[in-house]
Amino acid sequence: MNYLTDEQVAQLAPDASSLKAGRDLSHEHKWLNFQSNERVLWGEVQGSGKNPYQTQIDLTNTAFKCSCPSRKFPCKHGLGLLFLVAKKNGEIPQITEEPLWVSEWINKRSAKVNKPEPEVEVESLETLSEQAEKQAQAKAKRQEERYLKVQNGIAELELWLKDLAQAGLLALPQKGYAYFERMAARLVDSQATGLAGLVKAFNKLDYFKNDEWQKSALELMSKIYLLIESFKHLEQLPPLIQEEVKSRIGWNIQTKDLLERDDVESLKDHWLVAGRQTTIEEDITIQKNWLYGLKSKRNALVLNFSFKGVGIETPILPGTIAHANLIFYPSHTPLRASIKNYISTIDYLPEPITGLNSWDEVHEKAVEVLAQNPWTDIFPILIEQVHIVFNQGKYYLQDTTQTIVPLSSAVSQEQIWKLLALTAGHSVSLMVLYHFDSVTPLGIINNFAYHLLD
Structure with missing residues (x-):
């Protein structure tokens, strides 16, 4: 079977407590039995009840089922079984015949995935044309109603933004959490959830640590203003830019x-x-x-x-x-x-991949991306030969030209330790999320292997 690594299993955990409980269940003696074949992995583990919990995992489409009462997905038993398999490098009992409780579940899943298209009754071209026209009219009506809702919400947001600008950046810390949440809620009601997210971002700024929040606040205000102006002149924009503007506002395609x-x-x-x-x-x-x-x-x-x-x-x-x-x-x-x-x-790279050679090259790439899409705030990129350094209480990634870029504040100490442990301070090729003023390491590329850092 194609088993998952410990790191990959950890990515499936719904929260920290499930991750810890799953690791605790990764010991063979805690399971009454466990087997697998090419399509499904299953096992039984004794819980607090009279009967053991029956845990099963679809290996083809990565789905879980367990008879335990947990509402988490996957539950600790599913995680524990996968951690156990990872620990044993996939060397667990392989049998073709499945217990009834396993085969019933996996067969239903397989039937659902491979369900043939239902036969459609042939209708006349005239009937189909009428139906298509009615559907098109209904869709156009929904779109117009949505447009009016968004338009009303944006008109209110524009007044709100002007008041914010007139009061000045230094007045932002006194506004309070509820001030931004109220405006965001009105935008949600107007079906402009993307703009609501930008307004909520004001509540995520740290107004009291230092003055860096002023730059971030100004960027938020600029992005909101640019979206407002773009929407007001939507029909004058090229079609694909129209799609981008609508998406950023929250008008997404299903x-x-x-x-x-x-x-x-x-x-x-x-x-x-x-x-x-x-x-x-x-x-x-x-x-x-x-x-x-x-x-x-x-x-x-x-x-x-x-x-x-x-x-x-x-x-x-x-x-x-x-x-x-x-x-x-x-x-x-x-x-x-x-x-x-x-x-x-x-689970391996079929061929080596190369990235950019310095932070200057990354910055040039970032400028190109930003010039094409001014609402971009993050994108992944591969940079080669960087190593982690510590200076004046902060961690940075340094390239071969001695240029440094700070790690994002969202990077945990545990992730930093893992990066140090895997690299031993040496230079490596890193896949990172570039935030324009900081980076978040995602994983290390070493020849044909990729090692997650989270």
Whole structure:
């Protein structure tokens, strides 16, 4: 079987407590039995009840099921079983015949994935034309209603932004949390969730540590103002820039609609899943998967969402290479994508990849990206021969020209220790998220291997 590494399993944990509990269950003596075959892994573990918990994992599409009462996904038992397999390097009992409780579940999943397209009753061309026209009219009406809602929200935001600018940056710390949340809530009601996120970002600034917040606040105000002006002149912009503006405002295309379109970019490649970031905002789990195409040398961002802790099923795993066909959301600088067809996964680089040689080259690339898309605030990039240094209480990454760039404040001490342990202070090739004023290391590339840092 193609087993996952310890690092890859850790990426699946829904929270820190599940991760710890899963590791505690990675010992063979805690399991009554565990087996696998090419498509499914299963095991039984004694819990607090009379009957053992039955845990099973779909190895083809990375899905979980467990008879325990936990509402977390995956639960600690699923994580524990995967950690155990990783610890044993996949050397666990292999049998073809599955228990009934396993085969019933995996067969249903397989049938669902391979379900044939339902037969469609042939209708007359006239009937189909009428239906298509009605659907088009209904869609146009919904779009117009959405446009008016967004327009009203943006008009209110423009007045709010002018008041903010007239009061001056130094008045921001006294505004208080509720001031920004109220404006964000009104934008959500207007279906402009992207703008709501920018307004909420004011509450994430550290107004009391130093004066660096002033630069960040000015950037936020500038991005909001540029979006407002772009929306007001939307019809005068090129079509793909219109799509980008609407997306930044929060007017997104549904994945289902995207997959049905034939005018968007589709790209098949071996995609390095360079890293994953998971955040929770108001009961919504947001999963960001950063991908890098080995042949196309293209970056991609695959977003997944879930509500109130519902598990996210995705075939791509951080630290692996996914052979897949991605379909990109329309934009003049396409980055966000969805998986159109997933083919397979490998855990090694089929060929070496090279990156930029200095932070100066990275900065030049960043300027190009920003010139094309002024709302860009982060993008992944590979830089070679950098090592970690410590200076005046901060950690930096230094290149061969002695130029340094600070690590992002979001990088944990544990990640820094892991980077130091893996590199021993030597220079390595790093995949990083570049934030223009700092970087977040994602993983180390060493010949044909990729080592996650998170």
